[in-house]
Amino acid sequence: MRSLSPALASLANVFRIPMSLTPVRPAVSRVCHETLSRQSAPTTAAVQTAPFSSTSTLAKRKGGGPQVDKRITLIRYFLYHPLTPRPLRFSRNRFLRHWTIHRAWQLFQAQQRKKQELELQRQYQSMQAACEELRTGAGDGGKLFRVSMNKKGVFTDLFPIEYARFQTESPAAEGWNYEWKRPEKKY
């Protein structure tokens, strides 16, 4: 038996992966090695000078039979391997621990969602208040308000592509580009 770290050994135990020297399901590297090495078998048979040949007559006659790409064989092997772990079975204490953590996580997520939604609602209402102020209290007869409500190009020009930069751990190397202008559309 290979010496595995205790964490790996317990994982193997959980997923019922045999750790003995003759595993039921051979290791990945072994499978790959065997399959790829079998590729060179016909060439050695051709070199063979002895009168005896292990090639079946039918395969010889039909031009060696269907040649399947070894990579496809490997893909089939890994696509249909049966190693699906059984459902987890917890004892009483571990189940309670899991349940507690699960409930706490659900609660935390619900709070996060609620917080996010309340923040959006707050932004929406302050937008409402600002627009109402602009409409009635700006003293320009509502011109600014009408300009601000103009939706021209929102749904046709869309967001500039430079806007779509997903958050990163650290800031960008060049920071903010003040010279940026919306580029001309080519298409």
Place this chain on the structure above:
Amino acid sequence: MAAREPSRYLARTLPRAIAPSARPQTLACRRNASDDAPARRLSNHLAELETESSLATPLPADTVKSFNPVAAAKSRRAQLPRSRYQFRPPKYDRGPLHPHQPPPPSDPSSRVFVPGPFSLPRVQQTYDAAIASDILTLCYVHNPPGFTPPPKAPRLREWDDSSPYHKNRPLRGPRGGDVLRLLRKPIKFNSIPELERITIHSYVKQAAQENSGWLHVAGMAVQAISNKRVETFKSRASVSTWSIAPGRDTVAVKAELRGEDMYHFFGKLVDVVLPRLKDWPGVKGTSGDSSGNITFGLEPEQVALFPEIEVNYDMYPPKMIPGCHITIHTSAQADKDARLLLSAMGVPFHGKIVN
């Protein structure tokens, strides 16, 4: 064991009562009058307890000799049931009236339990932090207080009673076709469009013409880029030029992504794959099913740009890597909202924008 329980409890309790607590009772400068109340006072119950342990009583020697729990358990004719209840979920769902019901999916003993999520994807974080509020601001339409929009005409029209045959007819469909389109509600803080799910679909016609290896490689490639087990589908259409018969040939694979998987896939698509496509103007502006779902296709050499396939490129037969259609389902009810969302998330659009 049971006889020892009280003494163990006592042994644990006693030092705790005797040990100096975080709030020293005697040295405290501030004392309240209520401290002397019988309920607050450190009770004298401990003093009433016997300090002698009953375990100190010596047992008779023959009892000690005959005490062998292991042998007693082995000599039992039938073993006792296991101390822990091992629940097995039913293998098949036999309907809501069956007494043996499967546990909820969040239960780890459930057969559909999926642990996780194990990460907070960047796409999701960015959406929550920036994109949602920006779309809300961009789409804001102000209605003065007290304003009620005028009622719209009904979507299903009445028949004009010009003919007696109009009586009891079902209502007419909308003008310009019989399709009743989704109602577009104004975008408010609780209806900002977001990603719902992503479908990756690949139709491999060679799976019917040549051999199943094409389908297997396509399934493996889609599985690799999506982190989801694929489903296979038989053809429903008859394409005689490709020798495809309906119901006979399995020709398509599909993976449906939700939640964490979806965000990771979208992040890879936008950050890694789309910027490297050569001469790709963007998603066509006419794409979309007019209810907020946008579809575009990737060629085989573009699918090969996904990092999962690229690092392992030699293990796929190069000509068999499939192209695929990617459908992005959003919670928007109209294509223009979906396009606004996708453009904010980094999918470029080109050509005439058709809503």
